[in-house]
Amino acid sequence: MRSSGSGSSRNGGRGNYRGAGDNRDQKQGQGRPRKPRPEERRYDVAPGAPQDGPKSGRGGSARGGAKGGPKQSQERGRGRTTPARSREYEARTEERNRERYAGRKQISPPKTFPGAEQEGERLQKVLARAGYGSRRACEELIEQARVEVNGEIVIEQGMRIDPEKDEVRVDGLTVATQSYQFFSLNKPAGVVSTMEDPDGRQCLGDYVTNRETRLFHVGRLDTETEGVILLTNHGELAHRLTHPKYSVKKTYLAHIVGPIPRDLGKRLKEGVRLEDGYARADHFRVVEQTGRNYLVEVTLHEGRKHIVRRMLAEVGFPVDKLVRTAFGPITLGNQKSGWLRRLSNTEVGMLMKEVDL
Template identity: 35%
Template sequence: MMRLDKFLAKMGAGSRQEVKSYIRKGMVSVNGETVSRPETKIDEEKDEIFLQGKRIAYAAFEYYMLNKPAGVISATEDKKETTVVDLIREKKRKDLFPVGRLDKDTEGLLLITNDGVLAHRLLSPNHHVDKTYFVRVHGRVTEEEEKSFLAGVNIGTGDEEEWTRPARLEILKSGEESEVRLTIQEGKYHQIKRMFQAVGMEVLYLKRLSMGKLTLDPGLKPGEYRLLTEKELCDVTDENAGRH
């Protein structure tokens, strides 16, 4: 059981003070009856709650696929910058967060949810979840880099060593500017940029294509998003057996 005002605020109907005002003004009904007391207890999973005739359905968890555009930061809130959560306009939950971070200038697949258990399993290196990126770099990528990345790269600075786990590098185009598909199972700070920097190359463009079985919908333009399909959600949770 949950307080009515708390439920409405959690489902994004307004701030706690705003929804209290809605309730006291008779704008909210529970199971067909108008309710005027914010502290009224409701069963969030069974009761039917309407605000000004619009059904407010309970959502314990939300899962959105976002094609993150460049120029947006991977955070829940920021006073100066637009965040990835700001882009999710129809969200019900106020506790959404991005699963992992993409640099401000990086594009591509980002999962936005409030499911902390799932997020931990997807991000933990111990679960060996593949993260695949399209990368354009300044420099000629050869089989030598393929072997180096597969063996692990030292991305440390100075005398401090910091080795990456083995990564799979597929060369798509090799030249003054090269294009590759790179798969890693970690998420170290600026990892991909530092990996290429370690072999004398500069990343010009970076886009995440997939995370485990979750693949970026090619129909989503940068900045667009949608809810995960049932199959996608099943695929993600199947990869993390034991969660439910």
């Protein structure tokens, strides 16, 4: 009796466990679909194949979420693309929008800074265009009280001026606020001092053919004379630099054959009589001597034709070679023969100061 009871309890226990498991599977099946076992899975070979087909090939499981295939959420959402609109539809939409806003009053946005309605141009912008650096650098020049407008020092930022009328100076030197250009050319020997030559000879215009604005030369140099010659489109500056009233000095190096007397410089400074009047040198010195060959420096403010050659020939020393090394404050330096260089702002200011501009 005891053994049967114990046996029944053991058997009953097993039966109760199995029964509970079956009931649990049924309860889970009622809430959500039961996941099929591997032997119960079905594979479709191809569209239209019977449902009870062979278990081979890649079918819906590969296409619908199995590893290696796209998920259905991607197929439903991300994979879809909006159809493009036709050009005719876009044109009609644009036309409707234009008709809708055609009668509305146009609104102008407010000014972004005070005083924008004022006439003129900001001072720092004018200085930046003239080549004094960035606008911030030009603002620092104003802060340092180095800028003058019409004779008065400017310390306030944002001042507006008329570049055509107002006179601007930096460190006492006039600024070319307009679109002027200034160049220095080391003219080689054999180049004619004209911008165009009807005989086809090499001339100054050959060195500035790629310039948009028309340039002209300041003064002249003999065809065989080398050295500094200025080119610009500033007419008033060019006129004053060559006018006898302003007495702009030019410096020349001349090669002559000696021996030369000690009083040669004194004679040139006192004046040499030429066919068109007396000519006087402002300065004379011997730069170099090699045997009988002398390299002398002559400075004068006159600009008559062949003036240096004629003066030295009159005192008995014809010139073999002549080079102009300076025109006012503009010096030749190490500029090579035939090279054209743009003058700096400081050099332009010094030129203008030379002739009271």
